[in-house]
Amino acid sequence: MKRYGVIMAGGGGTRFWPLSRKERPKQLLNLSGKDFMINETLDRLSSTVERENMFIVTNVSQAELMKEETEGRLNKDHILAEPAARNTSACIGYAAMEILRKYGDGIMCILPSDHFVKDEEEFSRVLEAAMLAAEQTDALVTIGIEPTFPATGYGYIKSKQGSQTPIGDKNNKNYSIVEEFVEKPDEETAKNYLSKGGYLWNSGMFIWKASTILSYMEWLLPDVFQCLSEIGDAIGTVKEQVTIEKIYPVIPKISIDYGIMEKADNVLVIPGSFGWNDIGSLDMLSLMREADESGNTRYGETLCEDSRNCIIYGTDKLIAAIGLEDMIVVQTGDAVLICPRERAQEVKNIVDQLAEQGREQYL
Amino acid sequence: MKRYGVIMAGGGGTRFWPLSRKERPKQLLNLSGKDFMINETLDRLSSTVERENMFIVTNVSQAELMKEETEGRLNKDHILAEPAARNTSACIGYAAMEILRKYGDGIMCILPSDHFVKDEEEFSRVLEAAMLAAEQTDALVTIGIEPTFPATGYGYIKSKQGSQTPIGDKNNKNYSIVEEFVEKPDEETAKNYLSKGGYLWNSGMFIWKASTILSYMEWLLPDVFQCLSEIGDAIGTVKEQVTIEKIYPVIPKISIDYGIMEKADNVLVIPGSFGWNDIGSLDMLSLMREADESGNTRYGETLCEDSRNCIIYGTDKLIAAIGLEDMIVVQTGDAVLICPRERAQEVKNIVDQLAEQGREQYL
Numbered sequence: 001m002k003r004y005g006v007i008m009a010g011g012g013g014t015r016f017w018p019l020s021r022k023e024r025p026k027q028l029l030n031l032s033g034k035d036f037m038i039n040e041t042l043d044r045l046s047s048t049v050e051r052e053n054m055f056i057v058t059n060v061s062q063a064e065l066m067k068e069e070t071e072g073r074l075n076k077d078h079i080l081a082e083p084a085a086r087n088t089s090a091c092i093g094y095a096a097m098e099i100l101r102k103y104g105d106g107i108m109c110i111l112p113s114d115h116f117v118k119d120e121e122e123f124s125r126v127l128e129a130a131m132l133a134a135e136q137t138d139a140l141v142t143i144g145i146e147p148t149f150p151a152t153g154y155g156y157i158k159s160k161q162g163s164q165t166p167i168g169d170k171n172n173k174n175y176s177i178v179e180e181f182v183e184k185p186d187e188e189t190a191k192n193y194l195s196k197g198g199y200l201w202n203s204g205m206f207i208w209k210a211s212t213i214l215s216y217m218e219w220l221l222p223d224v225f226q227c228l229s230e231i232g233d234a235i236g237t238v239k240e241q242v243t244i245e246k247i248y249p250v251i252p253k254i255s256i257d258y259g260i261m262e263k264a265d266n267v268l269v270i271p272g273s274f275g276w277n278d279i280g281s282l283d284m285l286s287l288m289r290e291a292d293e294s295g296n297t298r299y300g301e302t303l304c305e306d307s308r309n310c311i312i313y314g315t316d317k318l319i320a321a322i323g324l325e326d327m328i329v330v331q332t333g334d335a336v337l338i339c340p341r342e343r344a345q346e347v348k349n350i351v352d353q354l355a356e357q358g359r360e361q362y363l
Numbered sequence: 364m365k366r367y368g369v370i371m372a373g374g375g376g377t378r379f380w381p382l383s384r385k386e387r388p389k390q391l392l393n394l395s396g397k398d399f400m401i402n403e404t405l406d407r408l409s410s411t412v413e414r415e416n417m418f419i420v421t422n423v424s425q426a427e428l429m430k431e432e433t434e435g436r437l438n439k440d441h442i443l444a445e446p447a448a449r450n451t452s453a454c455i456g457y458a459a460m461e462i463l464r465k466y467g468d469g470i471m472c473i474l475p476s477d478h479f480v481k482d483e484e485e486f487s488r489v490l491e492a493a494m495l496a497a498e499q500t501d502a503l504v505t506i507g508i509e510p511t512f513p514a515t516g517y518g519y520i521k522s523k524q525g526s527q528t529p530i531g532d533k534n535n536k537n538y539s540i541v542e543e544f545v546e547k548p549d550e551e552t553a554k555n556y557l558s559k560g561g562y563l564w565n566s567g568m569f570i571w572k573a574s575t576i577l578s579y580m581e582w583l584l585p586d587v588f589q590c591l592s593e594i595g596d597a598i599g600t601v602k603e604q605v606t607i608e609k610i611y612p613v614i615p616k617i618s619i620d621y622g623i624m625e626k627a628d629n630v631l632v633i634p635g636s637f638g639w640n641d642i643g644s645l646d647m648l649s650l651m652r653e654a655d656e657s658g659n660t661r662y663g664e665t666l667c668e669d670s671r672n673c674i675i676y677g678t679d680k681l682i683a684a685i686g687l688e689d690m691i692v693v694q695t696g697d698a699v700l701i702c703p704r705e706r707a708q709e710v711k712n713i714v715d716q717l718a719e720q721g722r723e724q725y726l
Contacts, residue, residue: 336680
């Protein structure tokens with residue numbers, strides 16, 4: 001069966017401020033020192049899906065820059081521009097409709113654009129197995145990450161005990177039936193999940209047929225499906241663009257997790273263990289390159305005196321640190337951010353405040 | 364008797380990096396938001412000494428910029444350029460010789476260029492009294508600051524018990540005979556000084572006749588005096604500049620405290636209490652303007668979230684801080700510095716390291 005890759009790349013990444021800006025969202029940052037996150041995601045997928053079958057769904061405001069920066073990585077026409085951000089159900093449904101109407105049914109492999117994967121070969125093996133499972137079963141397949149610590153920042157997937165089934169490919173992978181999706185837990189609950197076993201991190205990676213997900217939307221999200229159908233009917237006609245611009249902004253905003261995954265009856269999970277991380281905040285920069293002997297992750301011109309376990313990121317200034325521990329310092333363009341690593345999530349508040357105060361130049 | 368003001372302004376102020384640079388030393392920083400430190404010092408002195416009798420001694424590398432930035436504050440010819448830094452005995456002796464040979468004897472009021480004074484009126488009253496005492500007694504007069512806490516960063520002056528003598532001016536000031544100059548103490552010793560009483564902070568402000576200090580130099584620092592005499596003989600002749608350039612760099616390097624004050628027999632101290640601080644490190648920026656309601660001293664564009672008692676200084680970037688306490692953040696030009704307030708003295712190490720590493724552009 002035909003295979004498609006769909007990268008969800010519509011987010012602004014406000015937790016990455018000041019590196020990420022309105023004009024330069026997180027997925028278009030080069031954090032590894034090698035390439036933009038979006039390109040690393042496309043490259044990672046390329047061992048499983050042909051580049052000519054890759055798609056990106058992004059916001060219309062980012063589409064032009066996205067086309068430039070992904071030059072040569074995929075067909076420019078496969079960069080789908082959302083006229084408005086309508087959450088992941090709309091995003092995935094739009095891609096499914098586009099694929100189905102223009103290219104015919106196939107397995108969609110849907111990945112966020114901002115993940116870190118250490119072991120890319122194992123990642124490919126798991127993805128390969130997931131595609132096979134989706135083809136064999138007509139199920140909604142997701143990848144669940146084997147937890148390595150009691151994370152409170154991820155949702156969890158509980159798999160049904162004893163439901164483990166071999167996929168029957170050369171990689172010897174199994175799937176399990178999903179019993180339940182659970183919200184981000186508190187620390188005690190997370191510890192409990194780890195000791196009980198059978199809980200995996202919800203990675204936000206989905207694998208299914210385009211036709212399957214649209215059927216589920218028709219059943220579970222009829223209002224979303226109605227909008228998508230109207231768009232689908234216009235695809236390939238002269239009315240395509242105008243219809244998208246009219247309909248897309250009124251698609252109900254609902255996440256695929258809440259709208260479909262938590263309610264659907266045939267959901268499978270394949271466990272993955274490939275050094276995965278959601279690059280959700282600046283704290284994750286420590287994963288992107290090797291630390292110095294004091295545990296400091298350093299980008300750009302830096303000078304660290306008696307400082308430990310910090311993330312020091314300079315773009316065009318020298319950053320000099322004395323006596324810092326577990327801190328984040330990021331300088332780029334017209335802004336400098338300083339905060340403790342454990343408070344990296346709160347960077348979002350700074351962006352909110354700047355917006356409230358009308359300090360647009362910093363957004 | 365004629366009165367002269369001499370501002371010692373030769374220092375680089377490495378503890379003020381990155382604000383202070385080779386090309387822009389501390390005394391040429393505008394930290395108060397009103398004017399350069401050097402100009403504030405000149406202005407503060409102007410109620411006691413006429414501007415036409417003010418002098419600045421600075422390094423030749425800073426002399427041009429100093430002339431520009433002090434425009435209109437004093438006679439440009441009174442900015443004396445040292446071809447090399449030879450410590451305070453040379454600096455003061457040079458000024459004394461220049462004054463004596465060119466303008467005749469008089470009371471010199473010698474002030475560092477980087478002090479903070481809160482109560483300028485009281486400062487003027489104390490200075491006035493010191494000038495009178497120097498005139499009446501032919502002594503070496505210094506101003507000792509009434510300690511407000513057991514500081515370990517200043518030297519102390521012990522005054523002789525019962526030696527208090529009224530100066531007999533309208534300000535009702537007294538002088539005491541100095542018994543001893545003592546080095547920067549440890550905390551316990553400093554506490555001891557405060558509880559015993561009779562100890563004052565060594566402010567580095569000196570008041571004496573030009574002829575008196577030169578006599579003391581002839582007695583206590585004959586090698587220094589020999590050099591100064593050669594320079595003195597050339598002053599006003601065509602050989603003046605060439606002699607200074609030849610002799611100055613070989614004047615023995617010795618501080619006025621160590622070379623004269625600690626050894627001289629006729630040293631008087633006048634206690635002062637006018638909200639004095641030596642602006643010796645970035646931590647002192649907190650004195651220069653009012654803090655916000657969380658105790659943060661903020662310069663430039665800043666955004667503080669849950670941060671307390673910090674010094675946040677941005678020149679041309681937005682500085683955003685989350686969860687910082689008792690920290691210093693300074694951004695200017697091509698550099699950013701972050702350190703805890705209590706480690707502000709160590710900024711000097713950064714400058715040393717940059718010099719060692721040949722990163723000249725940041726010095």
